[in-house]
Amino acid sequence: MSRIIVALDRVDKPIDWYKEFITKTQEYVAGYKLGLPFLIRYGIKGFEEISKYINREKLWIIDFKLADISHIMIKTVEPFIEMGYNTFIAHSFIGRQGSLKELKEYLTEKGSKLVLIYTMSHPGAIDILDKTIPLVEEVIANIRPWGLVAPATRPEMIERAREFLHKNMIESKILSPGIGFQGGKPGTAIQYGADYEIIGRLITYSDDPVAEIKEINDIHSRVMRNEKNR
Ligand code: BMP
Numbered sequence: 001m002s003r004i005i006v007a008l009d010r011v012d013k014p015i016d017w018y019k020e021f022i023t024k025t026q027e028y029v030a031g032y033k034l035g036l037p038f039l040i041r042y043g044i045k046g047f048e049e050i051s052k053y054i055n056r057e058k059l060w061i062i063d064f065k066l067a068d069i070s071h072i073m074i075k076t077v078e079p080f081i082e083m084g085y086n087t088f089i090a091h092s093f094i095g096r097q098g099s100l101k102e103l104k105e106y107l108t109e110k111g112s113k114l115v116l117i118y119t120m121s122h123p124g125a126i127d128i129l130d131k132t133i134p135l136v137e138e139v140i141a142n143i144r145p146w147g148l149v150a151p152a153t154r155p156e157m158i159e160r161a162r163e164f165l166h167k168n169m170i171e172s173k174i175l176s177p178g179i180g181f182q183g184g185k186p187g188t189a190i191q192y193g194a195d196y197e198i199i200g201r202l203i204t205y206s207d208d209p210v211a212e213i214k215e216i217n218d219i220h221s222r223v224m225r226n227e228k229n230r
Pocket of ligand 1: 120180198
């Protein structure tokens, strides 16, 4: 089982590049993440084109980092659910009532997954997001999302998220960005307790993405073996 989620953020290629990329890589990854750069460059038609490749066993993540009232968030995710995308990322700081509570209920009813931000990978996350963690944890304990985003650039935050989940008997997965171009080494997030590493440019700008993915899968297998032998 692969633990790689590829962030598809390239906007300098025609849509056919994406189709070829997904065809070549899909058997070696856990899923893909598409966000605002893709929307702005290829429009809803681009998402429709990519949706032809969707298979239910993989994570097909829409990452608009939603932060709004429930009505707007539900209207935003609806067309993507109809296309087959199955996982959606939202911020935690917007709170429950009138917002995440209804979004979670809606996604659950549709058989889709909610992923909430624990804290982020950029240095500025220290200024505000890290300081909100106790409050964010309250929201997470209540919403019980399918997954959390925690940064590979500051793996101690992954440990903190893992400990919090364990203590509260919450089964959320941890998805960790920040590998490669942002400084994290492949395998680090898994070692610190993440379930998946979200990796963009290290893979999408590689001359041989399949080889890069296979190499990272090998690193992940080694890390998992070492964890088991501890
Ligand atoms: P890259 O591996 O090229 O740095 O891309 C990272 C991806 O993860 C981007 O799609 C970005 O939006 C996302 N991401 C992040 O980098 N840090 C976060 O804290 C949360 C994210 O979703």
